Amino acid sequence: MTSVSQFVRVVQLELNEENELHLDRKTKFAVRIIQFFLQEIIKSFGYERKTFSLESISASSENLHLEIKDVEKNFVTHVCKYSIDLETVETELVWKDVAKKLVQSNHFDRKTECKWLVIGHSRRPKATSDALEEPLLAEGGGGLALFIQNNITRWPESIGDLVSVLKGEGSISKAQYSHSLGAMLHELCHTFDLGHAPKGIMNRDFAHFLDVFEFLLLKNEAENLSTQDCLIPPKVFGSTIFTKEGLTVLNRHLWLNHTFLSLESEVVLQGTRIDFSSPRSAARLMFIQFWVEGLVVKHIDLDVGCNSFALGRDHLCGIETNGGEKILVLVMDDVGNVFKRFIDLYELYMSK
Numbered sequence: 001m002t003s004v005s006q007f008v009r010v011v012q013l014e015l016n017e018e019n020e021l022h023l024d025r026k027t028k029f030a031v032r033i034i035q036f037f038l039q040e041i042i043k044s045f046g047y048e049r050k051t052f053s054l055e056s057i058s059a060s061s062e063n064l065h066l067e068i069k070d071v072e073k074n075f076v077t078h079v080c081k082y083s084i085d086l087e088t089v090e091t092e093l094v095w096k097d098v099a100k101k102l103v104q105s106n107h108f109d110r111k112t113e114c115k116w117l118v119i120g121h122s123r124r125p126k127a128t129s130d131a132l133e134e135p136l137l138a139e140g141g142g143g144l145a146l147f148i149q150n151n152i153t154r155w156p157e158s159i160g161d162l163v164s165v166l167k168g169e170g171s172i173s174k175a176q177y178s179h180s181l182g183a184m185l186h187e188l189c190h191t192f193d194l195g196h197a198p199k200g201i202m203n204r205d206f207a208h209f210l211d212v213f214e215f216l217l218l219k220n221e222a223e224n225l226s227t228q229d230c231l232i233p234p235k236v237f238g239s240t241i242f243t244k245e246g247l248t249v250l251n252r253h254l255w256l257n258h259t260f261l262s263l264e265s266e267v268v269l270q271g272t273r274i275d276f277s278s279p280r281s282a283a284r285l286m287f288i289q290f291w292v293e294g295l296v297v298k299h300i301d302l303d304v305g306c307n308s309f310a311l312g313r314d315h316l317c318g319i320e321t322n323g324g325e326k327i328l329v330l331v332m333d334d335v336g337n338v339f340k341r342f343i344d345l346y347e348l349y350m351s352k
């Protein structure tokens, strides 16, 4: 057992077409905004306030407050130079390429403790313009969330700027900034083992992302309430929410709990039976999910907690498997370790 504290490492991707643009404050501010949003949404929906830590500061020691004053001193970012022709290369290939580059670089020194949030800015306009200004590229999974956008120069870099955006007086619209922040959080949550969902953030609904900040910075001010420890009513999040299953994963996830990483825990598949072993005798399985094409189609809570579970035909009830031969099974233990295994659908249909 190794004592570590998991964190998110932010890397700014310097694309070939860019000379040094000073976007450090804007990207850092955006990352702090999504870190804060995650803390508040988890709290509002019934769990303890918790969020991911950033490198060199821990979110676990205290609740984050909105007074994000000295942004550039808050956490470190890394810079990675990268050449890419965004026009011709597929998103997934760019993601793999960036992941490979990170693995080979000195940004990979603490791989078991960190997830990467890689943010790049490109001056290139999109071929088709869209009102929400979709990112040029957004892809997340494993340990890497990658996000490339062409409007970062217009992002706010302070609470004052953010208030201007909320009032419709900023250089980016509230809807556009909401969309970028939501997209970043969506990709980052893939690295926290969230699959796609039928609604909310994991279904790319980011429309109400900034409503929380409007509530805290504009409406609360009027009502003379403190932003500290103010509980945001769930309805403020509108449709920009997580499903119950998504919140369950986040609430337990290693990256949001800063617990000890139990490297020796293991999940073994014996046919269609899941066997869990851990050096901690009290360790238990917490839940199992089925994923089809990235969408979470079933979530099975193991109420009592156990370390062996037999999957069978009944568990496929009501699931559209889209003609696939295997189904992805995600298993989480009680300290937030996640295991993903493929199970043969035929074997599953054949077992009772």
Ligand SMILES: [Zn+2]
Pocket: 186, 187, 190, 196
């Ligand atoms: Zn996604």
